[in-house]
Amino acid sequence: MKKIILINILFINLIFSQQTPAPAQEKSILIFGATTHTGTGEVLENSVIGFTNGKIDLIASTGGDWNKATLDLFTDSNSEKYDTLINAKDHHVYPGIIAMNSNLGLVEVDAVKASVDDDESGTYLPNIRSIIAYNAESKAVESMRPNGVLLAQIAPNGGVISGSSSIVQLDAWNWEDAVVDYDQGIHVNWPSPYTFGRWWLGEDRGLKANTNYSKQVQNLKDFFDSSKANFDLTNSMNLKAKAMKGIFEGSTTIYLNADDEKEIVDGITFLKKYGIDKIVIVGGTGSLNQVDFIKENNVPVVVTQPYRLPQSTDEDPRETFKLAKKLIDSGILVAIDPTGTTQDRVSTRNLPFYAGSFSSFGIDKEVALSMITHNPAKILGIDNKFGTLEVGKSATLFISKGDALDIMSNNVTHAFISGRNLSLETHQTRLWRRYSNKYSNSQ
DSSP, X not given: OHHHHHHHHHHHHHHHHOOOOOXXXXXXXXXXXXXXXXXXXXXXXXXXXXXXXXXXXEEEEOSSOOOHHHHHHHHHTSSSOOSEEEEOTTOEEEEOEEEEEEOTTTBSOTXXXXXXXXXXXXXXXXXXXXXXXXXXXXXXXXXXXXXXXEEEEEOXXXXXXXXXXXXXXXXXXXXXXXXXXXXXXXXXXXOOSEXXXXXXXXXXXXXXXXXXXXXXXXXXXXXXXXXXXXXXXXXXXXXXXXXXXXHHHTSSEEEEEXXXXXXXXXXXXXXXXXXXXOEEEEXXXXXXXXXXXXXXXXXXEEEEOSXXXXXXXXXXXXXXXXXXXXXXXXXXXXXXXXXXXXGGXXXXXXXXXXXXXXXXXXXXXXXXXXXXXXXHHHHHTOTTTSSSOOTTSBOOEEEESSXXXXXXXXXXXXXXXXXXXXXXXXXXHHHHHHHXXXXXXXX
16 A cells, blocks of 8 residues: 555656646747847847747847837738737847756756666766656756756766767657757766875875876777777677767767866877867866967867865865956857756756856856857857857747846746747746745734
8 A cells, every 4th residue: 555655646746747848839929129149249139039930030129119110110021920929128038048068857866876867887888878868857957947048968977988968958748859969979087197095094185196097098098999990890789889980080079078187188189199179178177277278279168167166275266267268268169067066967057147157257248148058059069050049040049037147137037949938837936836925924
């Protein structure tokens, strides 16, 4: 009987956790009167944005006040008037925010092993595909949309080579519906040249050289050599080597997880020797002295989210902000890793506020916005459809009553993925309504 009750509870919880994805866009939509931030650095005052069948077909600015004559001017310029008009006066419109290097949908509860699917056993696992484990109905996923986070790179963790990541949109029935781009990148965790003393063995807790570093790099080299020699064999059953094929042919990006400057230099140098050019640094907290080297090799950087403790006692707490600005000023493509640690996936919803924090430390507000819209789209190779608001691109965008990068004023009223009008209802909004009047109604 207890087992039956438990199963029923889990089933009921599953039903309430399920979200119904929005249907495909059928009626054309026109948003007018808003301040539009295109993601390219351009800001359009009193703008008009129209989209049909999931694509933007009109975007412009009047530069003046809205009235019926002005609205008719824009709607009459199309073959047919738009079916739905949204008055967004005193609101802001932004491109859908893109989260990078996230394990959203791969882990539900860290303490429940059966719900953790972002890390497989093994060391070299390029053939592991994170997308097939993605849970589109995760409660963590649904909590992203009310802050404008509409797309994400779903990445694996663990090992030296963790596996491949795919790009998804965050309103889907299942992983097949969610996919925007399959297996876009392979994730490599470069070995650390340093280690901390094992206090349980009586060693000093301080930082010291990793005596196994050379061996670990050599093992990685052996794996790359073997993969390069075997990936194109027609009858080969070496799935790991075949998964590396895109790396050597230039169609797949390597995401190099490296923080220390030696890791960055050694990792990039290593990959360049194999003729690999599509490299992205993830982390890069120690790259301040290697900006020129990164620039010379044309490597984008996904910087760690700014709300973190310094890694050493003499590190400036604002080092992350300084690093991002220096990278941008040097002409390097920069995006933001919203998690910082694998356990912080739900903090991905704070991605717009991280960008806002960067804008408080010398980075222009529109440039900061591009760090979570246009730049991730470029890095992920989806900038022909997403990341900016331009005619012909996907109508993936949201409307906020306030500044989307400001935690105090952001209030998303509408969100669209490929023109589909999303529900912003989540378990959190339901709980907010349930308890919002708890004390005001008490006697």
